[in-house]
Amino acid sequence: MVRIILSNNYTDNSWETIVEVYRFGESSWRNIDSFSAFLLAIEDDGMYIGGTLNWLALRNMQGAVYDSGAVTLDMLVIFSLELKSETYKQILLPNGIDELPSHKPSLNVWGNCLYLSHDYKRTHFIVWQMKEFGDENSWTQLLKISFQHINVELLLPLFIRENGDIFVLRVSNGDISKIVLYDQRINSVDHIILDQSHFPVTNDYVESLV
Numbered sequence: 132m133v134r135i136i137l138s139n140n141y142t143d144n145s146w147e148t149i150v151e152v153y154r155f156g157e158s159s160w161r162n163i164d165s166f167s168a169f170l171l172a173i174e175d176d177g178m179y180i181g182g183t184l185n186w187l188a189l190r191n192m193q194g195a196v197y198d199s200g201a202v203t204l205d206m207l208v209i210f211s212l213e214l215k216s217e218t219y220k221q222i223l224l225p226n227g228i229d230e231l232p233s234h235k236p237s238l239n240v241w242g243n244c245l246y247l248s249h250d251y252k253r254t255h256f257i258v259w260q261m262k263e264f265g266d267e268n269s270w271t272q273l274l275k276i277s278f279q280h281i282n283v284e285l286l287l288p289l290f291i292r293e294n295g296d297i298f299v300l301r302v303s304n305g306d307i308s309k310i311v312l313y314d315q316r317i318n319s320v321d322h323i324i325l326d327q328s329h330f331p332v333t334n335d336y337v338e339s340l341v
Contacts, residue, residue, distance in 0.1 A: 133177070133184060133212065134160070135170060148188070148210075152217060163217045170210065171197060171235055177212065178240040181264045184212045185245065187238045190221070197235045204231045209238065209247075211265075225259045225270035234285060241291055246273075248288050254278060256286045260295065274298060274315065281311055281320045 132153040139147075148170055151160045170186045177184030188210040189202060209222035224247065236249035245261040247270075255277050263269040273295035278284055283302050289310060290299040298313040312321040 133214070135186075137169065138165075150212065150219070164219070178238050178245065180240045180243070180245055182214055183264075184214065185222070185238060185240075186210050187236060188221075202231060204228065207231070207236070209245075222261075222265065223267045225272070227259075227270070227272055237287055239288055239291075246288065246291055248286075250278075250285060251275070256281075256300075258288065258291065258295075258298070260291075274313075276313065281313060282322075283311060286311065 134151050134153070136149040136151065137147075138149055147165050149165045150163050152163060153160050169189045171188060177186050179185075186209070188208055189197070189206045190208055204224075207224060209224070210219060211222050212219045228249070230252075232249035232251065233253050234250050236247055239246045239248070243264075245264055247259045247261075249257055251257050255275055257272065258274040259270050260273050261267075261270050273291070278286075281300075286300040286302065288298065289301050291297070296314065296316045298311075298315065300311040300313065302309040302311060309325065310323045312323065313319070
């Protein structure tokens with residue numbers, strides 16, 4: 132079990148991320164190495180893949196807000212915690228990202244791949260896939276589509292098929308009752324309106340005979 136604690140130094144307004152692990156049988160929490168970074172979306176679970184938990188993070192962060200006036204592209208990294216060794220490393224974003232996204236990017240795992248999605252100049256939605264986890268050279272752009280083409284302002288991914296042909300996306304401009312299906316093979320867009328009482332989410336699962 133892992134828990135993340137954010138500690139703020141009020142002298143210089145810098146942030147430290149403290150990582151604690153709990154192993155059954157030890158009956159206590161134990162600190163492992165901390166690091167100077169601010170995890171984005173700390174309220175969300177880390178993305179699990181290949182024995183690691185992964186979060187988007189801002190290194191050398193002054194303050195705790197994703198703000199284009201305070202954040203630069205080189206601050207944005209992926210923090211990856213290896214659970215067995217209790218060590219961490221930083222994974223760089225794709226080389227093809229040449230400017231800081233206007234809105235906070237999204238990190239997800241589907242199948243056996245890590246995905247990063249973000250807006251570009253507030254006009255396009257881009258999705259990257261890391262084909263070989265941990266290999267920064269394996270980032271591949273799966274999708275770049277204009278918001279105008281799908282008639283929305285901002286998207287968050289709900290599910291992406293591993294070969295990158297089907298995308299299930301959630302409209303995140305306040306209309307949480309709408310999802311978008313995009314079929315890249317035939318360039319088709321379908322909008323699905325849900326009842327206002329429903330909130331669309333997706334989860335991975337592992338088949339088991341137990």
